[in-house]
Amino acid sequence: MRFRTRLAIAAAPLALTACTGIGGYGGFGDYYALVRAREVKVGDGSMAVTPPREWNRQRRTFFDDIRWVEDWTLNGPLLDDMTFISGLPHGEYLIHTNKHDAEQVPRFDSDMTAPEIQAMLESAYRVRGGAVDFKTISLTPRPFMGYPGFQLDYEHLDGDELWRKGRAVGAVIGGRLYLVMLDAARSHYFPDEIRDFEAITASARLRS
Amino acid sequence: MCIRCEISRRALLAGGGALAASLVSGPAAARIKPADMVPLIGPGFKPVDRDEQGLWEQMDRVEEEIAGTNLLIPDNGIQHYVQQLIGKVGGPAAKDMRIYLLRIPEFNAMMFPSGFAVVFSGLLLRMRDEAQLAGVIAHESGHFLRRHMIRQWRDMRRKSDLLSIGSMVAGLGGAGAGIYLGDYVQLAQLGTILSLFRYNRELEAEADAMGLRLIAEAGYAPMAMSDTWAQLIGELDASAKYRRKHRDRGYDLFETHPAAESRMTDLRVSAAEMTVPGRHYDTGRDRYLSTIAPIRQMLLDDQVKLNDPGASQYVIETLAQDGWNGLLRFYEGEVWRLRNRDSEGDWTRAAQSYAIAVAYPDAPAEAWRWHGVALMKEGRQSEARAALSRYLSMQPHAVDAAYIRQMIG
Numbered sequence: 073m074r075f076r077t078r079l080a081i082a083a084a085p086l087a088l089t090a091c092t093g094i095g096g097y098g099g100f101g102d103y104y105a106l107v108r109a110r111e112v113k114v115g116d117g118s119m120a121v122t123p124p125r126e127w128n129r130q131r132r133t134f135f136d137d138i139r140w141v142e143d144w145t146l147n148g149p150l151l152d153d154m155t156f157i158s159g160l161p162h163g164e165y166l167i168h169t170n171k172h173d174a175e176q177v178p179r180f181d182s183d184m185t186a187p188e189i190q191a192m193l194e195s196a197y198r199v200r201g202g203a204v205d206f207k208t209i210s211l212t213p214r215p216f217m218g219y220p221g222f223q224l225d226y227e228h229l230d231g232d233e234l235w236r237k238g239r240a241v242g243a244v245i246g247g248r249l250y251l252v253m254l255d256a257a258r259s260h261y262f263p264d265e266i267r268d269f270e271a272i273t274a275s276a277r278l279r280s
Numbered sequence: 281m282c283i284r285c286e287i288s289r290r291a292l293l294a295g296g297g298a299l300a301a302s303l304v305s306g307p308a309a310a311r312i313k314p315a316d317m318v319p320l321i322g323p324g325f326k327p328v329d330r331d332e333q334g335l336w337e338q339m340d341r342v343e344e345e346i347a348g349t350n351l352l353i354p355d356n357g358i359q360h361y362v363q364q365l366i367g368k369v370g371g372p373a374a375k376d377m378r379i380y381l382l383r384i385p386e387f388n389a390m391m392f393p394s395g396f397a398v399v400f401s402g403l404l405l406r407m408r409d410e411a412q413l414a415g416v417i418a419h420e421s422g423h424f425l426r427r428h429m430i431r432q433w434r435d436m437r438r439k440s441d442l443l444s445i446g447s448m449v450a451g452l453g454g455a456g457a458g459i460y461l462g463d464y465v466q467l468a469q470l471g472t473i474l475s476l477f478r479y480n481r482e483l484e485a486e487a488d489a490m491g492l493r494l495i496a497e498a499g500y501a502p503m504a505m506s507d508t509w510a511q512l513i514g515e516l517d518a519s520a521k522y523r524r525k526h527r528d529r530g531y532d533l534f535e536t537h538p539a540a541e542s543r544m545t546d547l548r549v550s551a552a553e554m555t556v557p558g559r560h561y562d563t564g565r566d567r568y569l570s571t572i573a574p575i576r577q578m579l580l581d582d583q584v585k586l587n588d589p590g591a592s593q594y595v596i597e598t599l600a601q602d603g604w605n606g607l608l609r610f611y612e613g614e615v616w617r618l619r620n621r622d623s624e625g626d627w628t629r630a631a632q633s634y635a636i637a638v639a640y641p642d643a644p645a646e647a648w649r650w651h652g653v654a655l656m657k658e659g660r661q662s663e664a665r666a667a668l669s670r671y672l673s674m675q676p677h678a679v680d681a682a683y684i685r686q687m688i689g
Binding site: 176179190191210211 | 349350351383384385519520523582585586587588589590591617618619620649650653656657679680682683684686687
């Protein structure tokens with residue numbers, strides 16, 4: 073979940089600093105790492121997926137260090153973003169949250185139903201993604217990794233006046249949230265990448 | 281220029297800059313009497329001086345962006361309504377001024393130097409009646425009628441090295457990046473643009489006094505303006521309290537100069553001065569509420585989903601001073617559900633609000649859905665199924681109908 077308008081642009085230079093200091097990485101090129109078209113572990117490693125083509129994994133940054141959340145992109149986070157959540161536990165947040173911020177991203181609870189997860193994602197887009205309008209297109213039952221889950225389709229108008237479209241497929245398994253989400257510019261990018269999303273979702277499996 | 285410039289920490293941080301800060305510092309001015317305020321321009325005003333012409337040219341580009349933004353609230357009668365209001369309280373420039381309603385859930389409005397105003401949807405949510413909205417528009421008109429932008433610009437240029445309007449724009453906005461003004465509009469970062477229009481306290485006081493005079497002459501209760509100001513202060517305090525912070529913490533200017541409170545006090549004194557004992561003042565409450573009715577749920581939704589529980593609860597309780605209803609009770613529940621603090625029993629509070637909301641005839645369908653979810657969590661399955669079924673009967677084509685049907689089983 074790359075929260076673009078407010079976060080992504082601000083994040084880039086800081087992320088570089090953090091990488092240089094902590095991991096020894098340097099240069100802009102190290103901000104992304106290539107993801108090959110074969111099975112890869114995502115998030116904290118408890119979920120694996122197989123992309124049909126190469127993607128770019130965004131490195132976790134100093135203040136965007138939720139270990140269960142990982143972001144990929146094809147054309148840069150302003151145009152598209154694939155998010156993986158690999159077992160977010162009860163009481164945790166999708167993104168790093170400062171409790172003193174006026175507007176708070178809601179917390180995940182292990183007993184959340186799909187409508188509550190939808191509401192949590194919607195508020196995250198409004199609070200941190202700069203969405204001024206968020207429309208849920210549909211919320212339907214859909215199994216994920218063999219467990220009862222849901223599919224959420226949505227669109228949002230962001231502060232940069234671009235309409236983006238998204239699909240999330242997820243399930244709460246053993247009280248933890250597992251989810252794959254594609255969020256991309258409604259024109260061209262979303263239709264272009266939804267096949268990747270479906271292939272990745274179909275390939276997702278839990279790692280023991 | 282904008283009603284909350286002096287106390288909006290967000291706008292300050294966005295604008296940054298010592299120059300912006302210097303504009304509002306200095307000793308508090310004495311109260312300006314509404315009776316002393318006369319418009320400095322007449323109908324059809326056009327600038328003749330080169331610097332002001334340059335400023336208007338810049339503003340024309342901004343207006344073009346705003347007029348074409350897809351953040352504009354679609355015209356469903358509300359646009360016409362606010363345009364009529366500006367006709368009532370716009371003084372001699374009533375027919376010259378334009379107004380744009382943008383869907384941005386913040387408590388703000390602003391007048392641009394060339395005579396167009398922008399009102400954020402968050403302001404519409406918070407107004408309890410037409411008099412309050414008229415007061416805000418009159419204050420903004422006051423800036424235009426008193427030619428504040430050009431007066432402040434000339435004053436600032438005397439004191440600084442800035443050579444042109446363009447350099448001011450580049451210097452104050454976008455952290456000195458020199459970004460074309462339209463970019464701010466595209467980013468909906470209108471808070472940033474406010475840094476250009478942060479008037480010194482004397483000019484704000486003039487706009488307050490001018491505005492007060494305009495609404496009084498239009499037959500609205502003069503006290504409406506200070507009520508709005510009190511709401512703004514109350515909301516910021518409530519939001520900060522939830523975060524265990526002071527509203528002004530981290531910004532010394534306000535700790536040494538309690539501008540917000542003193543402006544409110546001045547407004548109250550002036551309003552008392554302008555109020556004619558025994559006269560009946562129109563609040564236009566019914567007219568206002570029926571006009572915004574088609575978008576009121578959207579306005580509440582946009583606010584509450586920001587999950588700023590202090591501010592949202594304050595807004596809801598303020599609106600409920602005119603009577604609770606199903607819509608307000610439902611959103612009260614939404615505030616607690618989204619805050620989700622176990623130690624405060626938020627889910628229980630949310631469940632209670634939903635249960636009360638559905639007892640009102642105007643409860644939105646969503647109140648039945650969340651009432652059902654809450655009952656399900658409490659293990660009251662049959663009642664939950666009944667509530668969810670009620671939701672589906674009210675909205676058979678709801679976007680989540682398929683999922684809710686599965687929950688009903």
